[in-house]
Amino acid sequence: MTRVFVSKDMASVALGADDVAEAFARAGCEVVRTGSYGLFAIEPLAEVETAEGRVAYGPIGPEDVAAVLDGSHPARIGAIADHPFFSNQQRFTFARCGVTDPLSLADYAAHGGWKGLEAAHALPPQAVVDAVKASGLRGRGGAGFPTGIKWQTVLDAAADEKFIICNADEGDSGTFADRMLMEGDPYCLIEGMAIAGHAVGASHGYIYIRSEYPFAIEAMRAAIRRAAGRIAPFTLEVRVGAGSYVCGEETALLESIEGLRGEVRAKPPLPAIEGLWGRPTVINNVLSLAAVPFILSEGAQAYANVGFGHSRGTIPVQIAGNVKYGGLHEIGFGVTLGELVHQIGGGTASGRPVRAVQVGGPLGAYFPPAMFHLPFDYEAFAAAGGLIGHAGITVFDDTADMARLARFAMEFCAAESCGKCTPCRIGSTRGVELIDRIVSKAPRAAGAAETLPQLRNARTAARTHEEEIELLRDLCETMKHGSLCALGGFAPYPVLSALDHFPEDFGGAETLTEAAE
Structure with missing residues (x-):
């Protein structure tokens, strides 16, 4: 019986992978559902097992099955590794995505799974933390804080209970790596979390996944059940977020897991000292934790040998x-x-x-x-x-209006703010109003209040276009340095960069609404 591999990644399914898989099954093939390799232009993708190895075809539809099986289909790619998109990749973390059945323990072990955990268990906790430090691994979800330093803090903290939390609340537009990893290689994340638990002395972990990822939630829950005996005494569970963007911030995430409103906590104390329920807590992104098995199985130096400057791996x-x-x-x-x-x-x-x-x-x-x-x-x-x-x-x-995109950042921040701090809560709203005024007429003469009814007083109306730009910059600096968390602190980045690199888009005479029409 011919074996065919078809992705069941959420993006692949959205493009028709389920229909393709069913068509191969009706043709008498053994269909293995995998994760996605990550190039969506070739999905739905099917790989046919042959004596020479797996031969890929994509994108294809159900009607193409016969031509794929007889080798005549024009969408023949050949070996995925030879495709230009993949040929220069260095797949440390995503080596199994697209290759294995995500929920097969046998597949995972056959492709190097659990070697990192076995290596970690053979070492004392401090040696594991030292290996992560030596690798140069930094947080893959924010400002790049060294992972090993965070683990060291939790290891050194005295407490009767500690926790490992995986932040899988992947809320940024245009990002999907967390989802792909959880759907395509869930045991890799589980192994990384179990290693972290051994390294810092934590016996329980949580994976906080956004509710918009039903495939990832299902995959992780199934994988945790199957791997329970393999990672014991460490235990894991999935917690599902309710859709708040700010819960991607680590302290708001803690509040959510505890059953409270997703609101940012003031720091200090850091979560590594007083985190979940007041206990020392490691909070890492999916990609940070999923990188750990490679580091322990292949050695810290193998990871550190790749990279640039202080950014390793x-x-x-x-x-x-x-x-x-x-x-x-x-x-x-x-x-x-x-x-x-x-x-x-x-x-x-x-x-x-x-x-x-x-x-x-x-x-x-x-x-x-x-x-x-x-x-x-x-x-x-x-x-x-x-x-x-x-x-x-x-x-x-070159059709993008950068002023409109900068306005979106402020509008997004205003909509998603938890409301706890004034710079984020009020600053983002004032930022939207400022950008609207700036682009509505430039240059704007003093005393133009009658043409802009949203202006609140004569002093505001009297500001020139240049003064409004300066005020927007000042507001951005206040938000950047005065906000409690990265939501308000990072919202100025798109605004300031648009002002710096595309100033011409802030000098037009059209309103944003007119420009959109």
């Missing part, structure tokens, strides 16, 4: 927006932004010139093509006024 970059080849590309730090957009992403899907790329989600900075020489590196991006964040990049062509 690989980064799963998610390429989205107006781009020809959207998908996940895992590669060592140091690849340039231009290479990601043009060589890997293939440029814009529209065929028009690239105008800007936003890196780090909806609150990331916008970079023009003049800055595409930047290496993907935490320090390089910080020096350029941006952040890597969850490594999602969104591409825009």
